[in-house]
Amino acid sequence: MNIDSQFVGDADRSDTRPLLIIPYMWIGDFVRNHTVVRVLKERWPNRPVDLLTTSLCAPLIDYMPGVRAGIVWDLPRGRLAVARQLGLAKLLRERNYGTALVLPRTWKAAIAPALAGIPERVGFVGEFRFGLINRWRWGEKKLPRFIDKNAALAQPDGAPLPPEWPVPQLRVPADEIVRWREANGLGAGAAVALAPGSVGVSKRWTYYPEAARLLVERGLEVWVVGGPAEKGLAREIVAAGGPGVRDLTGTDLRNGVLAMAAAGVAISNDSGLMHVAAALDTPTMGIFGPTSPYLWAPLNSLAATVVQDKSALSCQPCQSTICKMNDHRCMRDIAASEVVGIAQRVLKEAGARALT
Secondary structure, eight states: OOOGGGGTTTSOTTOOOOEEEEOOOSHHHHHHHHHHHHHHHHHOTTSOEEEEEOTTTHHHHTTOTTOOEEEEOOOOSSSOOHHHHHHHHHHHHHTTOSEEEEOSOOTGGGHHHHHTTOSEEEEESOTTOBTTBSEEEOOGGGOOSHHHHHHHTTSOTTOOOOSSOOOOOOOOOHHHHHHHHHHTTOOSSOEEEEEOOOSSGGGOOSOHHHHHHHHHHTTOEEEEOOOGGGHHHHHHHHHHHGGGEEEOOOSOHHHHHHHHHHOSEEEEESSHHHHHHHHTTOOEEEEOSSSOHHHHSOSSOOSEEEOOOSSOOTTOSOOOSSOOSGGGHHHHTSOHHHHHHHHHHHHHHHHHHHHO
16 A cells, blocks of 8 residues: 655655664554554555564564564553663663654653653644653544544544555564474364454353364364463363364464464464464454454454354444353354364365465
8 A cells, every 4th residue: 555645845855864663562452562563654655663662562663564673661550660661761862763652651661761852752632641742743533543543643644534544564484484384293284273362251262162173173273372372272272172282372473473474274262373373464364353343453454254144243342351241242152163064175276376
């Protein structure tokens, strides 16, 4: 997508001052930050773009086209951590950023860029950040989606939203995938990656063990992908599916990225790994219950958006992390056989495209 026409006369396109993005640090949100990177690179093609990142999200930087560097700096969520803020400000000052986009509305997110003296600090009005943000933006609540709020900050003030945003991209070299398969003792055939975790139990589809069993019975290899919090779920899935299921959960997000890049199809809840898989162009099935696909699905095309269609539920979407009514029917009424059938169709279609 080319959006150059929006920015004619907006700024000196020979400007080479580096840009910094202070993003949201959840995995899915961090992947969606790549849309912001792409908008900035269209607007200022000669300005390097860096991302502040946590240790958890840092591996994603290596696969994001257009990102010069990641600034790895872990700040605690529950306290100010003055010394850490001062240390980050010192590092940012040394890098001579011309502009910082502060995507979160929190006061803490704006402290280090202000202390570093970054000349332009762009962000929405919020949490009494007067003096910390000096390029105010208004109207955040009128923007419909999370990505609209973030990417709008990369546009000139007052510019209309484009019909569509550039999609996030993650690019993994083919030889890296081959080495990863060899290191994990995995074959070269198509596998189905299952991502059973999510932030909030209400977003978790509970039939992954049965789905794994059905997939293995159909001769498919199954990988369970996730972090340490998914170890218990992985054990249940492996127990149900048997030797044809591999537990690939662990502490390194890079392992999850490579698993999703190598998979023939990914089946995921509304979670960070769904956004990872979609940005990798892996055929991705997103299972949605309490959350709205319009608001939270990846900008990338999903191979399938799986929702229950047996009955209309007045509570859906509730956006709640815990089901409080209707006994979680929005997820419970999505059968394992239905998901497995869609996965087989997606694999067949992907194979047909690869032959053309």
